[in-house]
Every structure is written in C-alpha cells, then in structure tokens.
Amino acid sequence: MTTVVEHVACPFCGCLCDDLTVEAEGTEIRKVRLACSSGRGIFMDYDPRPRRPLVDGREVEWDEAVAEAAKILSAADSPLIYGLSSSASEAQRKAVALADRIGAVIDSTSSVCHGPAGLAMQAVGEPTCTLGEVRDRADLLVFWGCNPDASHLRHFPRFSLTAKGALTPNGRADRTVYVVDVRPTGSSKKADHFLQVDVGSDFEVLTTLRLLVRGLEPSVDTVGGVPVTQLKELVERMKSCRYGVAFMGMGLTMASARQLNVAELFTLVAELNEFAKFSVIPMRGHGNVTGADQVLTWTSGYPFAVSFARGYPQFSPGEFSAVDMLARRAADAAVILASDPGAHFPAAAAAQLERIPTIVLDHGPSVVASHARVLFPTAAYGVDAAGTAYRMDNVPIPLKRVISTGRVSDEEILDRIIEAVA
Amino acid sequence: MMLGILGGRIYDPQNGKDGEVGDIWVKDGRIVAADEVDRERAEVVDAAGLVVMPGGVDIHAHIAGGEVNSGRKLRPEDHRGHERARSGNLRAGAGGTVPSTHLTGYLYSELGYTTVMQASAAPLVVRHTHEELEDVPNLDKGAFIVMGNNHFVMQCIADKQPQKARDYVAWLLGASRGYAIKIVNPGGVENWKWGKNVAELDDEVIGYGVTPRQIVQTLAAIADELGLPHSVHIHGINLGRHTSARTTVEMIAALDGHRAHLCHLQFLSYGAGRGHVHKSEAAAVAAAVNANPGVTVDIGQVIFGNATTMTCDGPLQYGLHRTTGHKWINDDVEGESGGGIVPVTYKPGNPINGTMWLTGMELFLLIDDPWRVFLSTDHPNAGPFTSYPQVIRLLVDRDYRREMFESLHPRARKGALLPELDREYSLGEIAVITRAGPARALGLEHKGHLGVGADGDIAVYEECADKEAMFARPRYVYKGGELVARDGVVVADVTGRTFSVAPEYDTGIEAELRAYFKKAYTVSFDNYSVLAGHGPATEIVACG
Numbered sequence: 001m002t003t004v005v006e007h008v009a010c011p012f013c014g015c016l017c018d019d020l021t022v023e024a025e026g027t028e029i030r031k032v033r034l035a036c037s038s039g040r041g042i043f044m045d046y047d048p049r050p051r052r053p054l055v056d057g058r059e060v061e062w063d064e065a066v067a068e069a070a071k072i073l074s075a076a077d078s079p080l081i082y083g084l085s086s087s088a089s090e091a092q093r094k095a096v097a098l099a100d101r102i103g104a105v106i107d108s109t110s111s112v113c114h115g116p117a118g119l120a121m122q123a124v125g126e127p128t129c130t131l132g133e134v135r136d137r138a139d140l141l142v143f144w145g146c147n148p149d150a151s152h153l154r155h156f157p158r159f160s161l162t163a164k165g166a167l168t169p170n171g172r173a174d175r176t177v178y179v180v181d182v183r184p185t186g187s188s189k190k191a192d193h194f195l196q197v198d199v200g201s202d203f204e205v206l207t208t209l210r211l212l213v214r215g216l217e218p219s220v221d222t223v224g225g226v227p228v229t230q231l232k233e234l235v236e237r238m239k240s241c242r243y244g245v246a247f248m249g250m251g252l253t254m255a256s257a258r259q260l261n262v263a264e265l266f267t268l269v270a271e272l273n274e275f276a277k278f279s280v281i282p283m284r285g286h287g288n289v290t291g292a293d294q295v296l297t298w299t300s301g302y303p304f305a306v307s308f309a310r311g312y313p314q315f316s317p318g319e320f321s322a323v324d325m326l327a328r329r330a331a332d333a334a335v336i337l338a339s340d341p342g343a344h345f346p347a348a349a350a351a352q353l354e355r356i357p358t359i360v361l362d363h364g365p366s367v368v369a370s371h372a373r374v375l376f377p378t379a380a381y382g383v384d385a386a387g388t389a390y391r392m393d394n395v396p397i398p399l400k401r402v403i404s405t406g407r408v409s410d411e412e413i414l415d416r417i418i419e420a421v422a
Numbered sequence: 423m424m425l426g427i428l429g430g431r432i433y434d435p436q437n438g439k440d441g442e443v444g445d446i447w448v449k450d451g452r453i454v455a456a457d458e459v460d461r462e463r464a465e466v467v468d469a470a471g472l473v474v475m476p477g478g479v480d481i482h483a484h485i486a487g488g489e490v491n492s493g494r495k496l497r498p499e500d501h502r503g504h505e506r507a508r509s510g511n512l513r514a515g516a517g518g519t520v521p522s523t524h525l526t527g528y529l530y531s532e533l534g535y536t537t538v539m540q541a542s543a544a545p546l547v548v549r550h551t552h553e554e555l556e557d558v559p560n561l562d563k564g565a566f567i568v569m570g571n572n573h574f575v576m577q578c579i580a581d582k583q584p585q586k587a588r589d590y591v592a593w594l595l596g597a598s599r600g601y602a603i604k605i606v607n608p609g610g611v612e613n614w615k616w617g618k619n620v621a622e623l624d625d626e627v628i629g630y631g632v633t634p635r636q637i638v639q640t641l642a643a644i645a646d647e648l649g650l651p652h653s654v655h656i657h658g659i660n661l662g663r664h665t666s667a668r669t670t671v672e673m674i675a676a677l678d679g680h681r682a683h684l685c686h687l688q689f690l691s692y693g694a695g696r697g698h699v700h701k702s703e704a705a706a707v708a709a710a711v712n713a714n715p716g717v718t719v720d721i722g723q724v725i726f727g728n729a730t731t732m733t734c735d736g737p738l739q740y741g742l743h744r745t746t747g748h749k750w751i752n753d754d755v756e757g758e759s760g761g762g763i764v765p766v767t768y769k770p771g772n773p774i775n776g777t778m779w780l781t782g783m784e785l786f787l788l789i790d791d792p793w794r795v796f797l798s799t800d801h802p803n804a805g806p807f808t809s810y811p812q813v814i815r816l817l818v819d820r821d822y823r824r825e826m827f828e829s830l831h832p833r834a835r836k837g838a839l840l841p842e843l844d845r846e847y848s849l850g851e852i853a854v855i856t857r858a859g860p861a862r863a864l865g866l867e868h869k870g871h872l873g874v875g876a877d878g879d880i881a882v883y884e885e886c887a888d889k890e891a892m893f894a895r896p897r898y899v900y901k902g903g904e905l906v907a908r909d910g911v912v913v914a915d916v917t918g919r920t921f922s923v924a925p926e927y928d929t930g931i932e933a934e935l936r937a938y939f940k941k942a943y944t945v946s947f948d949n950y951s952v953l954a955g956h957g958p959a960t961e962i963v964a965c966g
Contacts (some may be wrong), residue, residue, distance in 0.1 A: 007948040018949045064692025089553060089957060090901045100514050122498055125749035125763070132544065132944040137615065159944060166941075243615070270750055274742060279754065297494050298486070298523045298554050301501040301516035311507030312514045313522070315498055388549060390955055394488060394753075395550040395945060397954025 001026065004401045010039035011086070011382030014284035014392030015131075015152050015159070022402045027384075029403060036153030043383060047364065048405045051377035066413075067324065069335075069374045070360045070420035073102050076333035076357075078309065082322040083339030084108040084296075085289035088399060089125025091410035092288075092295040095337055098418050101297075103309050106290035109285075109339055111321040116253040117282040118293065118303045119317065123290040127270050129245065129279040131158075132395045136165030137243035137277075142178045142234075144265060145202065145251020146283040149186030156340040157281075167242070176237055179252055180205070184394035195234070198225035202225070203257045206264035209235055213271055239275040246280040281393055286339075288389035291396075316320060335359045335417075337410060338378075342367030359417075361410050365391070379407035387411070424449045425903050430882060433853040435478060436862070436871030440850040445472060446546075448878035451902035455874050469882055475853050475877030477536025478810075479870050480820045481860035482685045483657075484800040485526050486558055487543050487551030487565070489732040492764045493520045493802070494750050495644030497730060500765070507582030517731045518560055519765075519802040521716040523557040528912040529808055531560045534896040537861070537869050540565040540798070541655075541685065542606060542734050546945065552599060552958035556922050560906045562869070562877075564601030564921040566655050567594060568734050568878070570637055573757045573942060576630040579640050580587050588644045592927035593935070597912075597951035599922040599960045601864075602652040603645050606734035607659055608637035611760045616713060618657055619737040620959050634659050634675050642680035648925040650864025650965040653681035653718070657690075661738050664694040667703030671710045674717055683863055684711075686722025686800035688782035693799075699773045700834055702840075704784035712790050718863040719789065720798035723782040723813050724775065725805025726768050734801065736760035757942050768805065776834025777870040780806075780827065786817055787843040792854040793862065810856070815890035817847040817855075865963065866921070878903035899953035923962040 001312055002025055009018035017039065023031040027048035032040050060068075063332060073079055081099050084092050085108050089203035099106035120126075130262075148155040161177060168174040172406040179188040180195045180202075188194040197205050201224025208223045212235040221228055237414045238244055246269055252261040265280060278301055285289050293303040302315035305322075318324055322341060325331045325347035333356055342350055343366065353368060360372035363380040379385035383401035384407050390396050425448040432439045432446065445478060447459045484490050487812055494501075497520060504518035507523050515525025529536060538558075543551040552796045555563050556581040560702040575859065578587035591603060609627035610620040615626050623635040629865055638656065640647045660666040676683075684690070687707065695701035707880045711717050722747050736752055739762020743750035763966040782804070789795040797814070801807040816823045827840055847855070861870020868877045883897040894909030939947035 007946040009949065018946045038621070042958050093553075097513070100508050113676075119494065121751075122496060123749070125496065125743070125751045127752035129751065129752075129754035130756045132942075133615065133754045135944060136756060243471065258727070270743070273617070277615060277754070281541060293495070294491055294550065298491050300514070301520075301522045302498060303495050308514055312505035313501075313516045314505075338924070386955055388552070388553065394550070395547055396491075398549070398949050400955070415596075415914065 004026050005400060007416055009382060009389070009397045009399050010035055010042060011287035011399055012039045012042050013287060014151050015155055016287060016389055016391040016397045017154050018397050024403045026405045027405050031290060035157065038153060044422055046380060046383050048384065048403060049260055050406050053374040053377065054372070056373060065374050065376060066416045066420050067071070069417050072333050072357045072359060072373060073417070073421050076249060078330035078331055079104040079333045079335065080322060080325050081335045082108040082341060084292040085110070087339040087410045088288060088381040088385070088389060089291040089295050091293055091337070091414060092413050093299065094200045094210070094414035094418065096296060096299040098414055099308050101418055103311065105146035105309065105320045105325055106296065107306070107320060107322040108296065108304050109289055110293055110315060112323060112344070113198060113250055113285055114282050115242050115304055115317060115321070116259035117262045119259040122135070122264050123259070124263045124267050125270060126266050127273060128281055128393070129393055131211065131391070133243070133385060134245045135163040135168070138242040138245045139168065139174060140176050140237055140241035142246040143246070144180045144246060144248045145255065146247055146249025147181070147185040147187045149190060151285065152283060179232060184356065196228050200256045201225060202252055202255055202261045203264055205231070206261065206268055209365060210264070210268050211258070212273060213239065213268065222317050224416045238272050240275050244272065244276055244278040247283050248280065249283040284392035286407050289392060290392055291388070291390035294390050294394065303378065323349045331356060333357050336368050340366035340368050358371035361413055376413045377407065378413060379402055379405065379409045385409040423877070423903055424464035425900065426459065426461065426464045426466045427474055427880060427882060428467045428470045428819070429465060430474035432474045432872065434872040435850055435854045436860045437919060444598055446526050446872055446880060448900070448903040451878050453872055453874055453876045453878055467898060473849065473881070473883040473885050475534070475881050476834055476870050476872050476876070477881050477899065477901065478534050478856050479860040479864070480535055480538040480798065481683070481796050481864060482541045482798045482808065483538050483802070483847055484541050484732055485538055485801070486523060486554035488547045488753070489542070489761050489763060490520060491554065492753070493730045493732045494522065496749065496751060496763060497765060500728065500730065511911060519728055519806045523554050524559055524915070527561050528560040529902070531747050531899050531907040531912045533808070533810055533893065533912050534883065534899050535946035536879035536901045537562045537866065538885055538911045539601065539864065542566055542568050542604050543600065544568050544734070544755045545594055546755055546758055548598040548600065549952045552920065552952055556958065559917060560901050560912070561918040562921065563918060566604035567598050567600035568603045568604045568606055568759045569594070569641060570605030571611040571759055571943065574938065575640070576627060576632050576637065579632045579636050581816050583948070584635055584640060584649065586931065587640055588647060588928040589931040591641070591644050592648055592925040593931060596924040597953065599958055601921050601953050602640050602650060602655050604655045605638060605641055605656045606633040607738065608636070608660055611734060611736050614736040614760055615754050618806045619827065622657065622666065623669060623676060638673060639676060639678060642677055642682050646680050650925065651861065651963050651965065653683050655683045655685055655737065657685050657729040657733065661689045661735055662741070664692050664700045667693050667707050669706050674710045674714050677714070677716070679716060681716045684717060684719045686798065687719045687785055687800065688724065688778060688804065689721045689800070691781050691785060700777055702781035702784055702790055702838065704781050708785055711794065717792045718796065720796040720802045721782045721785055722798055722800035724768050724778040725799055725809040725812065725936045726770050726779070727805060728767050729805050730763065730765050730802045731762045732761070734761040736762050739764050742766065753942055770829045771831050773831040773833035776830035779830065780834060780838050783816065783823065784840055784843065787845045792851045793859045795855060796860045796863070797855045811890040811893035814893050815888065818852065818889045820844055820846050920958055920960045921963050922964050923965055925965045930951045
C-alpha cells in the first residue's frame with residue numbers, strides 16, 4: 001500500500017524544513033520531495049526492520065534489556081546521560097527525569113558545539129529573531145564562522161541568501177551578504193563580500209568592529225588579516241541597514257577564545273541596535289539540539305552540563321560536560337541517547353566510554369553502539385516516531401511518523417528504565 | 423476519594439461567606455453537599471480556628487514558554503542559592519525569580535495557589551508553552567495568545583473586514599489551544615521591527631496604516647462577540663513612560679463599553695515628575711477604572727529585590743537595557759510578536775523604583791471594588807510570585823505599609839498620596855483579590871469559590887497577626903481534593919489541567935489562511951496548529 005505524507009519535517013539539521021513530501025510503500029520509503037541531500041538520506045537510507053535489544057552483543061527480550069540497564073544505573077556511583085540532540089523533546093524530558101531520579105550528570109551535544117554561544121548569552125544577552133523575520137526583512141546578512149552552503153543546505157533558499165519575503169521580494173538582489181571566515185568556503189563564494197580572518201583572530205576583528213561602531217579610530221591598518229578600510233565599510237552597512245542579521249557557527253564557538261568570541265559578536269549586535277535593527281542567530285546543527293537546551297533549561301534552569309548528583313541541579317561546563325566527565329574518568333556508567341560520542345569525542349573521553357558500562361539508545365549503527373553493554377534499537381523521530389523538535393530559532397516543529405515500523409521510541413524506553421530504577 | 427474540612431472559618435466571597443464557621447466536603451475532586459459524602463470513609467481534617475479559602479488564582483504570571491525559558495537560561499546567577507533537591511516523587515529544581523517548571527508548581531502550592539494563567543504566548547511558538555505547562559505540576563493553567571501586533575489582524579483592520587478578523591481570531595484561539603486574547607503594546611512591537619515604537623493611540627503602525635486604538639477596539643469587540651470567558655487582556659502602550667497614565671485613561675475611554683482586563687497597571691500609571699523621576703498618577707487611573715465597570719485590572723506590584731523583566735514589548739525592553747546597562751535579550755517573531763528580557767533589581771533607595779512601588783500601592787487602595795482589582799507582581803517582572811504574602815501584608819496592615827514607605831528615597835515620597843490612604847483590606851477582601859475576583863474575571867466557574875460543584879482547590883491557613891507569615895505557610899493545600907502542601911511544604915506532585923477555548927468560526931477562512939501562510943510564515947499551515955503532532959490535552963471552556 002502506498003502512503004503519501006505531506007508537510008513532513010526533516011529532523012536532520014536545525015532548519016527543520018517542514019515542507020517535505022514522503023512517499024512510502026509499507027515501511028519502505030520510496031520518494032522524498034523537497035529535501036536536501038542530507039535530509040534525503042535520513043529517509044531514504046533508513047533501515048525499517050525491527051530489531052531486538054542486545055546485552056553484551058546478545059539478542060535479548062525487552063524486559064531483560066530494561067532490567068540490565070536498571071541494574072547498571074543502580075550500581076553506578078556517577079552515571080552520565082549524554083546526547084539528546086537527535087531525539088524529540090518528549091524523550092529529552094524523560095532523559096532529565098531519569099537524571100533527576102538517579103542523581104546523574106546530564107549533558108547534550110551542545111557542550112561540544114554551541115555551548116559557548118549559550119555561555120555568551122548568559123554573559124551579555126542575545127538580540128535574536130525567528131527565521132521568518134530574516135526572510136521577510138533582512139537586507140544585510142553576515143555569516144560568521146559558519147558555512148550553511150555545506151551544513152544547512154536549504155538555509156539559503158528558505159530563509160536567508162535568496163529567500164523572497166514581504167520586504168525582500170527580489171530575494172538575493174535585495175540583500176547585501178558578507179561572509180567572515182578563516183578560509184574561503186562554498187558560502188563565501190556566494191557572498192558579496194568575503195572577509196578572510198587570520199585563524200584565532202575573530203575576537204580582535206569583532207572588537208575592532210565595536211570600536212568602529214562607536215566612531216573610534218584604530219591605530220593600525222589591518223586587524224586579524226583584514227584591512228580596516230573593509231571593516232569600516234562593513235560597519236557603515238551595518239549601521240545603515242533596515243534589518244541586519246548575523247549568523248554564527250562553530251568557527252566562533254570552537255576557535256580559541258570560544259564564548260568570548262561569541263559574547264563579542266552578541267555585544268556588537270546589541271550595540272548596533274542604537275543605529276539599525278540587528279539580530280543574531282546561532283546556526284545550530286543537530287535537528288533538535290535547540291530542544292535539548294530548551295528542555296534542560298525548563299526542567300533544571302540550565303541548558304547543558306547539569307549535575308543532579310547532589311540532588312539538586314548544578315551547572316558547571318568544564319566539570320559536568322560529558323567530555324570532561326569521561327576524560328577525568330569521573331563517570332562510571334553512561335546512557336547515550338541518539339548520538340555517537342564514540343566517534344566524535346577526544347580519544348581520552350572515548351576510551352573511558354569503552355571502559356565503563358554503556359546503555360545506548362539509537363536507531364542505527366554507531367561506534368558507541370558497537371561496544372554498548374545494553375543496546376536499545378529505537379525508532380527515529382521524524383521517520384517512524386512522532387515528537388517535537390525546536391528549530392535553530394526556537395520555533396517548535398512537530399515531527400511526524402511517516403512509516404509505522406513497530407520500533408520503540410526513545411521516550412518509551414526511557415520511561416521503562418525510569419520505572420525499573422524507581 | 424472523600425475529604426471533609428470541618429469547623430473552619432470559611433472565606434468564600436463568591437458565596438457570601440466572610441469567616442463563618444462551617445464544613446467543606448469534597449468528593450472525586452469536586453466540592454459537594456454534606457449529604458453526598460459517606461462520613462465513615464472520608465478523610466477528615468479538623469480546621470477549627472483555621473481560615474479556609476478557595477485555592478489562589480493568579481490571572482497574570484509568566485511561568486512557561488519561550489520568554490520564560492530564555493529568562494531561565496539567561497540567569498544562572500539567579501538560580502544559585504534557590505535550589506530544591508528531589509525528594510521522593512518530587513522533582514529537583516532551581517530558580518529565584520524564574521524557577522524551573524516543576525519548582526514553579528511546587529512554590530505556588532506552598533502559597534495556597536491552585537490556578538495560574540500564563541500571561542503571553544505567540545501562537546508560532548505556543549507549542550513550546552504547552553510543553554512547559556505540562557511540566558508545571560499542581561496547577562490548572564491556561565495561556566493568553568498575543569494578537570496585538572498580528573499581521574493578519576492588522577490587515578483585516580486596514581481592509582475594514584472585522585468579520586474576517588473575528589473568524590481568524592476564533593480559528594487562532596482553537597489552533598493554539600489558547601484561553602484568551604492578549605494585546606501587548608499594540609502596533610508598537612511591529613514598529614520595533616523598524617527600530618521604532620508607538621507613543622499615541624492614533625499613531626500609525628508602519629506598513630499597515632492602522633492604529634493602536636483600532637487594534638484594541640477591534641480585538642475587545644471580538645472577545646465580546648465570541649463570548650470568550652475572559653475579556654481581552656491588555657498591556658497598553660507607553661509602559662514605564664511618563665505618558666503612560668494619560669494613554670491608559672485614553673485607552674479605557676476607547677474601549678467603548680467592551681470588557682477589558684488591564685494587566686500590571688502599575689507599570690502604566692505614571693506621569694511626568696521633576697528631573698526624570700516619574701510621579702504616580704494612580705488617582706487619575708483609578709478614577710477611570712472606577713468609572714468603567716467592564717474593566718478589571720491586576721497591579722503588578724513592585725517588590726524590592728531581584729526581578730527578571732520579560733515581555734512581548736520589545737521596544738520597552740530595549741529601553742530598559744539602555745537605562746540599566748543589564749544584559750538584554752530581544753526576540754522578533756515573524757508576523758506576530760516580539761519580546762525582550764532584562765534582569766533588574768528594585769531598590770527602595772532608587773527614586774524611580776520607589777515611585778513604582780507606591781504607584782502600585784495607591785492603585786490597590788484607590789480602586790474601590792475589590793472584584794475588579796487583582797493581586798499580581800506580573801511575575802517575574804515586578805518581582806517573583808513568592809512575594810505575594812508580603813503584598814497581602816502591605817494591604818491589610820497600614821503600619822507596615824507606612825514603615826516601608828518611610829524607607830523610600832525622599833524624592834519618591836515627596837508629594838505622594840499614599841500616606842493619606844488609610845484603607846486596610848479585610849481577609850474577605852484578600853480572598854476576593856487573590857481568588858474569587860480573578861476566577862470570575864477569567865470566567866472559570868469552578869474556580870475561586872467553595873460552593874457545591876466547585877473544584878476541590880482549597881487553602882487552609884492559620885491566622886496570625888503577621889499576615890505575611892500567615893499566607894506564606896498554609897497549613898493544608900488541596901488541589902482537586904488531593905493534599906499537595908502541608909505546613910508550607912509541598913508534599914505531592916499531581917498533574918494539572920490546561921484550559922482553552924474553541925469558539926466557532928466560518929471554516930471558509932482556512933483556505934485563505936493556507937494561501938496566506940505560504941508567503942507569511944516559514945512553518946507549514948498544517949504544522950502551525952498545536953493540534954498537529956503531539957497536541958496538548960486541554961479542557962475546553964465554553965464560550966457564550
């Protein structure tokens with residue numbers, strides 16, 4: 001039987017494009033319309049076969065796997081719950097409930113991507129807007145340390161570079177576009193102006209822009225490899241635009257100075273509002289990493305790197321962030337939810353994950369799943385499980401179940417584990 | 423489940439009880455007549471000497487959704503020292519002025535409150551509000567939907583199509599599972615997207631040619647025509663400015679007899695004073711309220727200490743950022759709204775803060791009918807809801823009020839009307855402004871009273887001379903007949919309900935909206951309504 005589902009949201013990246021059409025024959029997805037190549041893969045490469053949980057690589061019944069997971073967590077002194085960002089908010093809420101119940105440390109992939117943007121926000125605030133405001137109003141775009149041309153493939157046509165909106169009926173022609181990065185990228189080739197910054201010099205360049213906005217004169221001709229004349233030109237455009245938007249990525253958060261870079265950009269954007277309307281949007285990666293921040297914040301007060309070990313929430317990035325918990329060998333068991341720190345973490349942290357018992361919930365294969373003590377094969381939100389995800393601009397989008405495979409969602413498994421450890 | 427609260431002094435103004443000794447019986451979560459209960463099987467509480475009131479009803483607080491959560495994330499410094507450890511089935515939490523969701527529910531229980539309305543939600547992001555409301559236990563809730571800067575509404579007004587606006591509003595309330603129409607700085611938030619604001623009721627909204635006056639009149643009329651249980655809920659123009667009292671009085675006149683609730687009125691009752699310090703114009707504003715029986719208000723009383731300001735009023739928040747230098751969040755929401763967040767600290771020694779404090783007090787004391795003035799701190803804008811007991815003491819105890827007045831900066835005190843106002847609220851009047859009045863204004867017939875058929879939401883207090891201590895530590899609090907707090911400490915986590923409305927409309931408008939969404943939104947029409955996907959389970963309150 002052929003089913004056609006319209007207005008499907010793609011769970012791949014923080015754009016959460018919700019205009020896809022997915023055609024399936026039973027549990028086989030046959031066609032996906034409007035998705036980018038990354039999003040297409042989510043649907044077309046999905047293996048819908050139901051699988052049973054594994055304990056030490058051995059297929060077991062669900063009850064046994066849940067009991068084993070509960071046993072591991074009950075025996076642990078310092079359990080860690082990590083991942084969250086490719087799950088739905090419904091499951092993220094359960095993950096925090098579990099952390100609260102067992103006194104765990106809980107952290108999301110935020111701590112290794114846009115965590116510093118969160119710290120910058122806590123330090124200086126963040127003037128922002130939804131992506132529709134960008135499409136409808138923005139006549140000046142500045143992409144800093146990000147490359148949506150490769151990472152967020154429909155960002156340009158749907159929201160930013162070429163998108164047509166109420167005050168931007170001609171799309172690209174109605175906008176001036178800057179890219180600031182340490183090397184030329186696909187995005188910089190599509191920009192009107194590319195400012196190539198020396199590696200590690202973003203902060204100096206941003207500070208100089210703030211200085212120029214205030215009408216002060218730097219005593220040098222070049223900052224961070226960029227001629228001051230070019231920075232002056234950018235400042236003039238920023239001060240005189242109708243609605244400016246800066247997008248920032250991991251080129252700022254994961255370069256040296258991290259949150260200081262981002263705080264400098266956020267402050268620049270705030271200060272520009274004296275002259276022109278200006279907003280900034282962090283270019284969030286994983287489909288629901290924004291939701292992970294939101295859920296952790298409303299349940300604990302803090303966006304990531306939260307410990308419930310003392311019974312109440314404590315926030316300490318660098319201490320309760322997953323990489324640090326593992327590298328310090330401070331975690332003695334882990335629940336990994338829909339992410340692969342085995343592949344992406346520094347060696348010392350990844351090695352600890354092989355030493356301690358892990359409970360992995362994932363819909364596909366991963367490095368961390370390959371040596372899990374308990375592996376729960378789950379449904380994928382947006383494919384065979386429904387839920388809620390938050391777009392990079394904090395707009396919540398419903399994820400649909402486009403095929404019915406009988407696979408179990410993260411939410412249901414976490415619920416059973418919570419029950420079993422109670 | 424059956425419960426009897428016996429021999430207490432009952433303050434139930436809706437049913438004319440002002441401290442009479444009597445019994446309250448609860449069965450299956452509702453208040454019932456004594457003969458409906460099998461006394462042998464009922465749990466019985468001896469309330470002799472204790473004060474029995476309906477559970478508190480908060481008509482205006484920011485407890486869940488986008489602006490609240492951004493405020494939480496922004497303020498780790500506000501959470502530290504305000505942590506709560508998990509205990510049994512009770513969740514851990516943190517937050518002083520912006521507590522985490524579960525802790526919010528617990529803290530309200532610990533004051534005897536059982537119903538709280540979320541003051542604002544932009545429909546584009548109201549799915550988030552509902553997700554958080556599900557995580558706020560021990561309270562029944564509802565969300566007000568902001569429409570005062572909505573493009574579709576403004577276009578209908580510009581096109582002189584009030585009928586279409588009405589169908590749209592009805593559709594939007596249903597699609598967002600909202601409870602009431604909220605207006606925030608009508609037109610001013612849209613103009614802020616151009617870096618501007620509105621200052622007069624007849625200023626133009628850029629791009630639409632409509633005015634704040636037209637927006638307010640249109641939406642107030644729609645609320646009445648649809649028979650919504652709550653009137654239009656208005657945060658007016660010029661909030662915080664020295665022109666606010668004048669435009670508030672003009673706005674009341676512009677209502678043309680339609681019902682309206684004016685929220686956190688204190689912030690909108692200032693006139694020009696000397697040397698950049700506003701003065702209170704509470705007398706003029708209170709006179710306008712007294713003369714218009716269709717108007718209800720809540721005060722937004724300033725509490726000295728830390729607060730987190732958060733409103734959809736983007737230009738106001740930017741102004742606060744520029745004035746205080748504190749960190750600032752702004753969030754423009756496509757086609758609908760905007761907003762901002764700035765942390766503040768109110769100090770008695772600051773002449774402006776002092777004026778704000780006494781403006782709120784004067785409004786409380788000059789508005790004659792307690793059924794039309796309700797207690798709020800516009801949580802967490804003027805202070806956290808946990809300070810309600812202090813506000814109660816200020817209202818019932820003029821010596822305490824005078825003492826606090828004396829601590830204000832001399833420039834705030836100079837020429838103030840407050841020292842002349844000797845009025846003290848009675849316990850019965852406190853029950854009106856914290857329970858019966860807001861429930862009636864919200865059209866929640868099962869709330870705010872203890873008559874047969876009402877929800878079993880009950881707060882039992884031990885009366886003492888210090889009314890702040892009394893209201894800060896209820897002996898027993900019941901939500902739907904279940905004990906949720908005892909001796910001022912939460913003891914249970916029960917799931918609350920969310921109320922919403924679903925007024926009727928001509929469904930023909932949906933085809934036009936589908937086309938409109940294609941160009942106006944970055945979210946598909948079919949995914950916009952919270953009914954798509956994991957919609958919230960709400961209880962529909964009837965219109966009419």
